[in-house]
Amino acid sequence: MRDFSADHRWLSINTATLRGAGPLDKIVEACARHGIRAISPWRDQVAGIGIERMAQLIAEHGLALSGYCRGGMFPAMDAAGRRAALDDNRRAVDEARALGAACLVLVVGSLPGALRGAPLSKDLFAARNDVRDGIAATLEYARTAAMPLAIEPLHPMYAADRACVNTMEQALDLCDALDPSRNGALGVEGRDRAALGVAVDVYHVWWDPKLEAQIARAGRERLLAFHVCDWLTPTRDLLEDRGMMGDGVIDIPQIRGWVEAAGFAGYSEVEIFSRDDWWMRPADEVLATCILRHRTVV
């Protein structure tokens, strides 16, 4: 297992962690001030400053993109809705490629309408079919753009509104069905990555009794991203009460050990949604804490 204690060269900052810090150019500048080598931006934050400006900032600061957030949200009640989702995912692939991201992270979606509190369906099977078909279609496009797609299994508490793929096993079953040969995404810096893999976020998967086995099953080719934060007790909000690494109950080094044993050698990406705590703090304090915790408890 890699030793992170001496520096933070393998730390990436998911820019949602700094949602309280203003527009994305300010966030990038804060990261650069702290010697952060990699980030993972969200589309809405990129749209806020424009993709050309973002590409310029990335070049200027020599940043790597450990991922791009996010594609997905495939299910819809009708064909027009599903087509619109595919169009949007193609745009996401294009943006990820334009910015040189290592992968496009997929939050696959679930029951149409649920995210705005007005679910139009209770049919998880239909949602899962839309997800499978949506990933298949997007994968075809993503292969031409040499952009790996990373399915992010989300915690089961998001099964209604954000993702109906909720375990590593389920995500890897999809990967094996849609990308059985683990064909690499050609042209992506020559890495031995499958065109379709997973983003492992400890927050979503730490509870899973089959986690170690499924990480081993994923293997180097399908482990496209590794996200860290922590699970607080109590957790006061289903979405925006994630903890800083070390402040919760997740045995992060154990999980990192498993992904590294499977061959993962990329960034540990910090992604913390924290409306009442970390989003309220100055960017410099958040980043200094991320760096400290990365070196001590990740």
Next chain:
Amino acid sequence: MRDFSADHRWLSINTATLRGAGPLDKIVEACARHGIRAISPWRDQVAGIGIERMAQLIAEHGLALSGYCRGGMFPAMDAAGRRAALDDNRRAVDEARALGAACLVLVVGSLPGALRGAPLSKDLFAARNDVRDGIAATLEYARTAAMPLAIEPLHPMYAADRACVNTMEQALDLCDALDPSRNGALGVEGRDRAALGVAVDVYHVWWDPKLEAQIARAGRERLLAFHVCDWLTPTRDLLEDRGMMGDGVIDIPQIRGWVEAAGFAGYSEVEIFSRDDWWMRPADEVLATCILRHRTVV
């Protein structure tokens, strides 16, 4: 699948659903007023009026007990803590037997201290070991009392503080390891129930892509209880924001179809924790709604 539309003879009320309605004798009387044939009481509520009084009320109203809530909470940091948990579980078995419950429901526990917001460990493996050993010891005692034990897999959002058994598959693996012969709990009304089985609560398991298969695997012998409520979008609290059947996104009839196809023919037990909604309403309104929804959407 049984037709529930004409009456509510297969409706059971978990008394936590009426936490806002005062002491347990008032709750029992309200249930009796509405022609409820079965309930499932919580130990703290029983303790509030005394077990003799409760036994008297049950006899007086001719009530069945679809379950008794709850045993479990096995993990501890030291041997004394584990022994204390076993003592408490034996008392729970005795109480369940004294009241004639169909099973003792086990919420197995997880990281010691986490429930009071002060986790003493991050070791889920140790917690799972304590759970396995605690169930094994309690099972030995429960067999002598002919009291079936029902492991309730809890939603993964409770993995830190309430239960480190979070899927049907995991619960059934435990059942198969500890009660491989599915030996019945002799003396319990001659039913073909295993000594160790599961309580299937739709709230905890609805999201699981393997649910149908695992319900089939459980079969009649291990399906000891079936709990219903609903998953609201949004869900505003991790513990106390469950919905009334029909108000959320769970396809309850589909899941009931699966458990009945596997041979389950017992009560549909309504268990709703709802601090800001149902617990604020009069017991008669809550019960009338439970009955209506039982007949229409369960």
